[in-house]
Amino acid sequence: MLKSIEHYDERRDHIPSAISDLDADVVCLQEVWFEDDVKKIIKETRDSFPSSYSALHDDNGDLDTGNFNKPLCFGFRAYKRILCSLTKCSNTANNAEYIACAAERCGLMKLDQKCISCLILTPASSILQTCITDITQTVNSPGLLLLSKSPLRNPSTTRYIPDTKQVLPRSYLMADVERIGKVVCTHLTSNLGEYYEPLLSFASWEEQQAEEVDHLLTLTAPMTQVVLMGDLNTGPENAENGITGEFEENYNLLTSEGLSSLYNEDPGLCTWCKENPITDQSYNVRLLLDHVMVKGMNAVSAQRLLDDNIEGQSFPLSDHYAVGVTVDV
Template sequence: MVLKEILLLFSFLVSHQSMIRAETTVRQIATFNAELYPEYCNPFDGFGTVCSPYEYRAGYVADAVKSSLVDTDVVCLQGIYYDVDVNTIVQGTEQLFPYSFSFNHDTMTGSYEESMHAPCSDDDRDGVEQVAACENDKCHSETDRDEYIGCMEESCKVNPAKSMTDVFLELSDTCIACIVLGTKRNAMDCLKRKYAVNPTGLLLLSKHNITHYERQEFPHKHEIVRHGFLHVKIEYIGNVVCTVMQPNLGDKYIDITETTNSYAEKNLEEAKCLAQKTSGLKNVIIAGCLNTSPILTKGKVASQFPYSIDVFKMAAFRDPISESYYGEYASCTYCFSDDYVKERYELEGYDGYIFDHVLVKGYHVVSEKTFHSEGSSKIVSIRFVRLLNISGRQSETVDGS
């Protein structure tokens, strides 16, 4: 190669590298799985009809956000399934996070108004009464969601030709969500407005102006609990996706419509949906409880649905939470206090799973951390700077920026 060609090649490499630079302002995003839903309680277990975990945690989530995340720019919350809790958190944190978005916000203006609709409508009433009768007669002592649904399927029939699965298929999605998540363990409560639901349980809080709002459910319909994502564009930060994906609900696979064959398959489909949705974006963050734990060669983290996290890696996302794990004692993102983590004896030799992730594409990660809030809810956060072209400008369009 002649000297002129070498100089031209060197000039190209220098020019290419100088086209990319990082912003100087460090931003922070956190994912917080609050898991605010009433657990099913045996009415004879001493707790009566009030389930203590939800009743205890519902009142302090807003305070936990304000006290633990003062320096955070964006918070992706999961498990905020009831509209009354959305209202409490939005109002309780609005001085620190004046901008918010959920499935109950207006997609044009981003404004929030408390829902005026009961999760189960009058059209659902007959089905709700049939569920309530089965619940009271046969399944009132089941404490897990999968056991509750399994009991419904096995123990009750409306008539010889109509099963409880058929009843659920006739109910609206919000009605199914309310019944399965629980109120005070009475399906009839889902006909009341005070139990209005926030579909998918997602809520995003931001210190900076949100310039684009989008929400979408994953393709599956008539889910036991629906999953989906919020996609927003935030000033100074860019594209942020807040999501929750299909968890492993147990050894017995339950799917009302039988559109997939396993929880792993459903989780993988959701990962592919998000990867496709963000494929044209240069700067994007996906935060939330993905319920997929990678295969790591270091430490004692167990894998679960690992092919799903591989989908994101093949789509050029980094996974700094997993990358930062070097075999230390498990912090809460993969601790056994998580409702979806199996008992320790079933994972002998492992510390747990990594379920909570903040995936990044087009950003430089400065640091990451995981910690508890009061009541064992877990918070995962990263500090980052956005990578820009040499002009320092970012396109105002959603696609491709």
């Protein structure tokens, strides 16, 4: 069983136990943004998934547990730029205007990439503690974490655009898993409205995602057996299930090159759903964004998972439901 789950920070304490209970061989998580969460999940799921990998692991696949001696945002110039962004840009109308203001007036993109990521991923009320004063914290900027029952061989992390600072840098993890083959865990660019990556030349989020899809197709073309899993932020229209297409041309590119998605055919349910109380309720749509796509193997069943509310709560584990696919290997 292969599953893809999106991590939502407000439900962080419930995630390890939910993952441990899954009948899965490999799990791909997204939005595990900080070192503390990576360590917590790995520690509390180790009995079920003894192997793990993230961008915070070293070349040998071991998680560095050493302490750091300076915060993610360090130095007077960094503090000055952060204060400028929080004060001079606080009245902007949306994310695009805020990033443009912070970049043009305050030099946001001159900060270290890990500092930029921390500022974007941290609520304003917690920036002082998380980004400016904590000397032991680091950011898992791709937000990705792979867990596996079997050893993860030859693990690697790759940025889609490696040499340019980004507000939201995107990456993929890749590893060899016994009997399964290559596993690629990723979180592609999402539809965030008006485009706001100051240092990139794309005209839209869809165009940036198309570049990432092209990278994945080039990567997987020579592979005979591969699993692509994660929140791909693209999916087909399915009128029968009330699902709206999202960057559908990019999804069609993936499926036209040998990657198949049984889940899209059956059960074909939304994974980002307007009925979920923790989705952005201003978007009155159902989307199928999360996928486990396979090439060179037979997918025999698929299902939506973790779509019930947390026990004793009125909300589920995440704003995205999980996808599970069983393959015959």
